[in-house]
Amino acid sequence: MLQGIREMGLHAMDIYDYLVGGFDPRLKDYVLMQSPIHMSTILLCYLFFVLYLGPRLMANRKPFQLKEAMIVYNFLLVALSIFIVYEFMMSGWVTTYNWRCDPVDTSNSPEALRMVRVAWLFWFSKIIELMDTIFFVLRKKHGQITFLHIFHHSFMPWTWWWGICYAPGGMGSFHAMVNSSVHIIMYFYYFLAAAGPRFQKFLWWKKYMTAIQLIQFVLVSLHATQYYFMDSCDYQFPMILHLIWIYGTFFFVLFSNFWIQAYVKGKRLPKQDIKQSQNGSAVHSNGKHHENGKGTNYGASNGTNSSAHHENGSAHVSKMKKA
Template identity: 40%
Template sequence: MVNFTIFLAHFPYEHLADKRTKHWLLVDSFWNMITLVALYLLLVCYMPKWLKNHKPLELKTILIVYNISMAALNAHIFKEIFVSTWHLKYNYFCEPCKLLYSKYEMKIATAVWWFYFSKLLEFADTIFFILRKKYEQLSFLHIYHHSTMFPLWWIAIKWVPTGSTFFPTLINSFVHVVMYTYYGLSAFGPTIRKYLWWKKYLTLLQLTQFTVGLLWAVQAIVYNCDFPTWINYATMFYMISFLILFGRFYTLKYKRKCSIKHK
C-alpha cells in the first residue's frame, strides 16, 4: 500500500525527466495522460450504445476541416524537425539527447510536443467513426494504434524530446501529411473520391514506415547508440506489432479482393 501511494505521488524515474519539457502542457503528470487514454477507451465502449437510437451524422464540413488541419499540423512538424536537425547536423542513425537550450534544439522539442499533442487530437478519428456509425472501422488495429501512440509519445516528450526521437517523428509526420490529405479529399464525397485511386498505396507507405522504423531501432541496438536502449527495444517490438497488424489488414483488404476478382 505504501509503495502504491508513492507511485501515485511520484511516477518512477520522474527525476530523470527532461528539464526542458517536464512542465509543459500534458507532460508533467502521468495521471493526466492515463486519464485521457481511459476516457478514450470508455467512449469507444459506450458511445455506440448511447447512439444506437440516433441516425448517423454526415459531418462533411467538419471532416474536411479536421483532416486538412491535421495534414497542415503534421506538415509544420515535419518542416520544423527537418530544418532544425539539418542546422544542427543531426545524425540520422544515432543522436544522443542532450540537455541543450539552443534555438534549434528547442524547436525540435516544441515540434515533438506538437506531435505528442496531435496524438490526442487523433482520438477524434475514432469519435467521428462512431458518430457516423462506421463501426466496421473500429477494428482492434485502429483502437490499439490510437490508444498506444499517445502514452508512448508522452514518454518521448517527457524524457527524450530531442536526439534520436526526431527520426520517428520526422517519418511519421510525413506519412500523416499524406494520410490526412487523402482523408480530407475523400471527405468531399464521390466527385473527388473517384480520383483517389492511391488508397492502397497509403497502406503500403505505412508498412514501409514500420519497416524503416524497425530497421532503424535494430541498428541503434546493434551499434549501441547513446540513446536509452529500452526505448530502442520498445520501438523495435512496437514496429513488429504494426507490421503484423497492418500486414494482415493489407492482405485481407487488397490481396484477397484481388484474388477474388481473378477467379
C-alpha cells in the first residue's frame, strides 16, 4: 500500500511538473506567479473567511460603516480598470490585432512584454476585488453574498491565473479587456453609492448595469465562437477559447436569472429601486408597493430585511381589519 501511495505521489508530481513546465517564462518574476499554490491558498482563505469565519466574527457585532474606505477603494478600482483597458488596447487590440485570429506574441518585443504586464495586472486586479465580499461581510450585507457573487470572485481569478501562465495575450485576452471596460462602469456606480444619499438620484441606471453585464458575456462568447468557423487559426491554446466560451455562456445564464428575479419578478430589488414606479404613480407604505390600487410585496436585497417590511405591512392590515 505504501508503495502504491508513493507511486501516486510521484505521478502527481510528474503532472504538476508538466503543467508548470509549460508556463510562459516571461512571467516568472511577477508576484504570485511562481506556483499555483500561493494563488490557491489566497482563494481558499477568502472562501473560509466569507463563508465561515467572517459571519461568526460579526454575529454579535454591529456592522461597520466603512464609508470612506469604500469610496477610496471603488475610486481606485475605476482608475485601475481604465488603465488596464488602455494597456490592452495599446498592447495589440488597437495596434496590431485583427480582432479575429490573434495568436499570442511570445517574443520579447516591447509590445509583447507590455501585453504580458497588463495580462498579469488584470489577474491581480481580481485578487484586489476579493475585497468586495470582505466589505459585505464586515457591513453584514449578507443578502449580497450570493452563490453568483462568490463563484464569480473565486473561480475567475483561479482560471485566469492558469490562462496568463500559458497565454498572456492573443485572442484569449479579449474578454479581459471587455471585463475591465464593464468594471469601469460598475465600480463608478459603487463609488457613487458609497458617497451617500445625496448621490442616490444619480443611480437610476442600476438596472442597465446588469444589462451591460449581459452584453459583455454575449460579446465574449461570440468572439470565442469565431474560432470554430475559421478554416485555420494559429492561436496556440484553443483550450482557453473553449473555457472562455463556456464561461461566457454559463455566466450569461446566471446573470439572466438574476435579471429575471430582480427586474421581472421583483424579488431582489433594493428599497430605492422599489420606490421608482414604472408610471410614476406608485405609493409606498410599510414596505409595500401600491400601484393602481394593487399591493405587491418585494423581497429585499443589499442586506435589507424583507421579513421586517412584511411584518410591518401585515400588522397595519390587521389593525385596519380590527377598526
